[in-house]
Each structure stands twice: as structure tokens, then as C-alpha cells.
Amino acid sequence: MSHNTYLVALLVMSLGTACTDDPLTSMPASDSGSGSPTSFDPPLPSSATMSEEPTSTEPTTSSTSTGALTTTSGPDGSVCGDGAVGDEEQCDLGDANANIGACTLECKHASCGDGLVHEGVEQCDFGLGNDDSYNGCRPLDCQYGPRCGDGVLDVEHEICDRGELNGTGTTDDEFAPCSLMCGYYGRLLFITSQQFNGDLGGVSGADLKCHAAALAVGLPNANKYRAWISDNFQSPETRYDQWDLPGVPVILTGGLVVADDLLDLVDNGPHTGIARTEFGEALFEERVWTNTSAFGEIFSIDDHCDSWTAADGSLQARWGFNALAVEDGPEWDSWRAERWWTSFSVFSCKGLARLYCIDDGFVLEQED
Missing domain, CATH: 3.10.100.10 (Mannose-Binding Protein A, subunit A)
Known part of the structure; x- marks a missing residue:
């Protein structure tokens, strides 16, 4: 084979290899003739791109929000205040939830010692400060302990105590009325x-x-x-x-x-x-x-x-x-x-x- 015939045959073989249905990848020149790795990731074939489904943006019950108001209170998707008691809620009275009611704003049962006063049930609640001392709040039932105005004379702290008559200037015997501070008024x-x-x-x-x-x-x-x-x-x-x-x-x-x-x-x-x-x-x-x-x-x-x-x-x-x-x-x-x-x-x-x-x-x- 002549030298010219050899060159023509080599060109035909090279053109036949490059003709494919795939897009060409840009390759840098190489002195070795064997090629070198690309410095960029090749794009995906068009067929692979079209076959992927778009990622869903719908929230799930296990997700938590960042930078936005969280609408779920537990993995079961329950919301405190919706009226339905979720797995991690003790109670839920919906709009009736209140820190002075039977079910708090955190969907927990009102209890003596929680630091919240259950209206109509508790007189007081100092949380961990509840005790049986004078002017204290009893830890068992969250009712007032001994105090000025209860109508019972506490000789260690009071001079007189007429209960609701304190501070009115009224007395029911020969002794002076009681002041609001349980001293004698006069x-x-x-x-x-x-x-x-x-x-x-x-x-x-x-x-x-x-x-x-x-x-x-x-x-x-x-x-x-x-x-x-x-x-x-x-x-x-x-x-x-x-x-x-x-x-x-x-x-x-x-x-x-x-x-x-x-x-x-x-x-x-x-x-x-x-x-x-x-x-x-x-x-x-x-x-x-x-x-x-x-x-x-x-x-x-x-x-x-x-x-x-x-x-x-x-x-x-x-x-x-x-x-x-x-x-x-x-x-x-x-x-x-x-x-x-x-x-x-x-x-x-x-x-x-x-x-x-x-x-x-x-x-x-x-x-x-």
C-alpha cells in the first residue's frame, strides 16, 4: 500500500469512530495520544434527565420547620389546639385550652405545682415554691396556707384576724377592728x-x-x-x-x-x-x-x-x-x-x- 493510500484509510477509520449519537465531550490536547481525564463533570444524557421525577415539596409529619411557624406538635401530625388528643398530648380542648383552665396551652392537664392557677379549683400555685408556711401555698391541693384574712388568729404573725371584716372598720365585740395587715385598727x-x-x-x-x-x-x-x-x-x-x-x-x-x-x-x-x-x-x-x-x-x-x-x-x-x-x-x-x-x-x-x-x-x- 502506498503512503497516500494508508493516510486515506486512517482518516476514514477516525471519522467512523467519532460518529455516534452521544454528544461530544471536550477533551484537552495530549502529547501522549492516549487522552487525559476531563476537568469538568460531563453532562448527563438527555434521556437520563427526562426520566427523573421532581422532588416533592409537601411537608411530612416527621419534618420540622426552620425559620417558619411549626404546625405539628408530634410525629403523628397532631396540633395542640385542634381539639384532638395526639400521641404526645395529655388533653386538647381546642379553643378552650387556657393556662387557667383544665387543659393548658401546652395541652397538659392542669395540676398543682405547675405554676399555673386553675381557676375555680386552685387558689394559688407557686410551682416549686409551694409549701405549708405562713402566706404559703399548700403543695397538696394548691389552697392558701395560713395567712392574714383567713379569719384564724396566727399568734406568731398576727395581732387580730376577722377574715372578711379586716379593713372595714367593723368589729363584732369590744375589741378593735382589724386592719388589712391583721393589726388592730385604731x-x-x-x-x-x-x-x-x-x-x-x-x-x-x-x-x-x-x-x-x-x-x-x-x-x-x-x-x-x-x-x-x-x-x-x-x-x-x-x-x-x-x-x-x-x-x-x-x-x-x-x-x-x-x-x-x-x-x-x-x-x-x-x-x-x-x-x-x-x-x-x-x-x-x-x-x-x-x-x-x-x-x-x-x-x-x-x-x-x-x-x-x-x-x-x-x-x-x-x-x-x-x-x-x-x-x-x-x-x-x-x-x-x-x-x-x-x-x-x-x-x-x-x-x-x-x-x-x-x-x-x-x-x-x-x-x-
Whole structure:
């Protein structure tokens, strides 16, 4: 075979190999003549591309959404709030689900200790904080534990408790009404446990002695207490800030009512003897420095130990008789009618007597 004939035959063979139904793949040149791998993945044949089904975009019950609201609450496809109880739900009342109801917004049964108050069933629920202490929530039934307002006196925490009557100013016996904080509602009046001679440091010094007595036992408004005392210039009627405070009873330590209010005290006298100290100790037939009339006015322009600055035996002062041990009979009738509690007789200024102290800082707003 000639050289030209050989070249023609070789060209025919090459053209026959390249003619196929498949698309051509671009191949880089090779010095070796055997070819090298492509640097790009070859495209799929058209027949393979047309045979694949499009991927479904429909959600399945096992899928979870990202970046969008999840509409399923469990693998069974249940939704909390659809009214049907799913495998992972305890309950489902549909639109009636509520954190104050029998089925919560998480489709769980309401239970004591879940921190949610089931309306009409539970009074309280502090979750893990439930306990049987005062002001606590009982862990067994989520009902209130001992607390102010339950009508049961808890002597460790309360002075008085009349339940629904607390804070109304109403009482059903001879004792004072209860405040909203389970204390007695009223202006406290006490006789000092200490005795003093006539040198009180003036009327203001007598007030300071009342402050000290009230502070010693932790009484509210301790620095507002005033002595029931007069000199030749001032008296309770002129110097009390709250002389006219209607409807606020005057009471003793322990809650016994002395008068319906301060004006009742001066108009009608005390209902009972002023026989309790700041500590609640009972004292009877004691002298009390006053120089004050039954109406809260100055009794004498002379009998006041030189305006309560002298313990001089040559001077005298007016005093009151605080209480009788037996509140019955002619002597008791005279004690009340003649207002012996505030003006009974005179006594030497070097002698010892006590003071009456009354709360002059009571604030009505504390009951709001």
C-alpha cells in the first residue's frame, strides 16, 4: 500500500469512530495520544434527565420547620389546639385550652405545682415554691396556707384576724377592728411603764418620753406619740395634729376599745380604764401627770410643776386616776361621770407619776 493510500484509510477509520449519537465531550490536547481525564463533570444524557421525577415539596409529619411557624406538635401530625388528643398530648380542648383552665396551652392537664392557677379549683400555685408556711401555698391541693384574712388568729404573725371584716372598720365585740395587715385598727393609748417626777423637760420632754416608750416596743408611728398633758399655755386640744379624726377608735394595747374616737373620749369619757402599758402590762389605781380637763383643755394655770420643769416639793400638779380594778359599783360610776381618768387631784412635783401617751400619727391611707 502506498503512503497516500494508508493516510486515506486512517482518516476514514477516525471519522467512523467519532460518529455516534452521544454528544461530544471536550477533551484537552495530549502529547501522549492516549487522552487525559476531563476537568469538568460531563453532562448527563438527555434521556437520563427526562426520566427523573421532581422532588416533592409537601411537608411530612416527621419534618420540622426552620425559620417558619411549626404546625405539628408530634410525629403523628397532631396540633395542640385542634381539639384532638395526639400521641404526645395529655388533653386538647381546642379553643378552650387556657393556662387557667383544665387543659393548658401546652395541652397538659392542669395540676398543682405547675405554676399555673386553675381557676375555680386552685387558689394559688407557686410551682416549686409551694409549701405549708405562713402566706404559703399548700403543695397538696394548691389552697392558701395560713395567712392574714383567713379569719384564724396566727399568734406568731398576727395581732387580730376577722377574715372578711379586716379593713372595714367593723368589729363584732369590744375589741378593735382589724386592719388589712391583721393589726388592730385604731389610735393606741397607753400608760407608761415608767414613772417620772414633775421635771419632765417641759411638754415637749413629756412627748419625748412617749416616743421612747413606743420605740421600745416597736409601735408604728412611734415618733408621733404625744403625752396627754398641759401646762399654762398648751393642751392636747391645741397641739394634737389629729384632734378631730372621726371613726378611728382609741384603743389599748391588746385591742380593747377605750372610745369610738378621740372626740368620743372627751365628750363621753372612756368606756374602760386606761390600764395597759406599752408592753401590755395591766396597771390599776396609778397616778398620771396631766393638768388636763376632761375636754382636753388646760385644767389649771398653776398646777403644772412650773411648766413641767421642776421636781420641787413646794410645787404641785394635777394628776389623773388611770383605772379601777373593779369596773362596777358607785366608785366606778364616779370614775366615769367625773372623768377621774384625767383629773382627780393634785400631788407634789417631787413625787412620781406616769404619763398617758396617744398615737397622733395615725394615717387613714394605710388601710387603702
